[in-house]
Amino acid sequence: DAGVIQSPRHEVTEMGQEVTLRCKPISGHDYLFWYRQTMMRGLELLIYFNNNVPIDDSGMPEDRFSAKMPNASFSTLKIQPSEPRDSAVYFCASDGAAASPLHFGSGTRLTVT
Amino acid sequence: GIQVEQSPPDLILQEGANSTLRCNFSDSVNNLQWFHQNPWGQLINLFYIPSGTKQNGRLSATTVATERYSLLYISSSQTTDSGVYFCALGSYTGTASKLTFGTGTRLQVTL
Numbered sequence: 001d002a003g004v005i006q007s008p009r010h011e012v013t014e015m016g017q018e019v020t021l022r023c024k025p026i027s028g029h030d031y032l033f034w035y036r037q038t039m040m041r042g043l044e045l046l047i048y049f050n051n052n053v054p055i056d057d058s059g060m061p062e063d064r065f066s067a068k069m070p071n072a073s074f075s076t077l078k079i080q081p082s083e084p085r086d087s088a089v090y091f092c093a094s095d096g097a098a099a100s101p102l103h104f105g106s107g108t109r110l111t112v113t
Numbered sequence: 114g115i116q117v118e119q120s121p122p123d124l125i126l127q128e129g130a131n132s133t134l135r136c137n138f139s140d141s142v143n144n145l146q147w148f149h150q151n152p153w154g155q156l157i158n159l160f161y162i163p164s165g166t167k168q169n170g171r172l173s174a175t176t177v178a179t180e181r182y183s184l185l186y187i188s189s190s191q192t193t194d195s196g197v198y199f200c201a202l203g204s205y206t207g208t209a210s211k212l213t214f215g216t217g218t219r220l221q222v223t224l
Binding site: 031033042043045048050055056089091093095099100101102103104106107109 | 143144146148154155156157158161163199201203210211212213214216217
C-alpha cells in the first residue's frame with residue numbers, strides 16, 4: 001500500500017487567498033483525520049470522518065476552515081480566506097477502525113505571507 | 114479534557130546507549146499509541162499499545178493502564194533514532210478514535 005498520500009507537499013500563498021489541501025487515505029480505512037502542527041500548539045485534531053461522514057469538527061478553528069470527504073478515497077481541507085496565522089504543517093491520517101493504529105501522510109507545509 | 118504529560122522533554126544520548134521515555138495520562142484509555150517524528154517531519158506509528166507490552170526490534174513499549182502511564186524503551190540507540198517521540202491517547206470518556214497528543218520528547222543521538 002502506498003500509505004496516506006497528501007498534496008501538495010508545500011504551499012506558499014498570500015493572505016486572503018483560498019488554499020485547498022488534499023488527502024487520499026489508505027484503501028479500506030474507515031476513519032480519516034486532519035491534524036495541524038505548530039510550534040506553539042503542537043499537534044491538534046481539526047476534524048475527523050467515519051465512512052465519509054464528519055463526526056467531530058470541534059477542532060476546526062474558524063468558519064474559514066472547511067473539510068469534505070466526497071468518497072472513501074479523497075478528502076479536502078480548505079481555508080478561505082487564508083491568514084498568516086494559518087501557517088503550519090497540516091497532516092492527514094487514517095486508520096481502519098476505532099482504536100487501531102493511526103497512519104499519517106507526509107504533511108503539507110503551508111506558509112501564508 | 115484528557116491530559117498527556119511526557120518526560121523528559123529533551124534527551125541527548127551517545128550512540129549505543131539505552132533510554133526510557135515516559136507518558137503519564139489523566140484518564141482511562143482504550144487507545145494509546147507511540148509515534149516517532151523524524152527530522153524530516155514524517156510521523157511514524159511505532160506501537161498501538163493500550164495495555165501490556167510489545168517489542169519491535171530495539172524498541173519496546175509497556176502500558177500500565179491502571180496506573181495511567183506508558184513507557185517507551187529504546188535500546189542500543191542509533192543516530193537514526195533522533196527526532197521527537199509522541200505519546201497519543203484516547204479515553205473511554207470520549208471517542209476511541211480521537212487521539213490527544215502529548216508535547217513529545219525530543220531525542221538527539223550523537224556519535
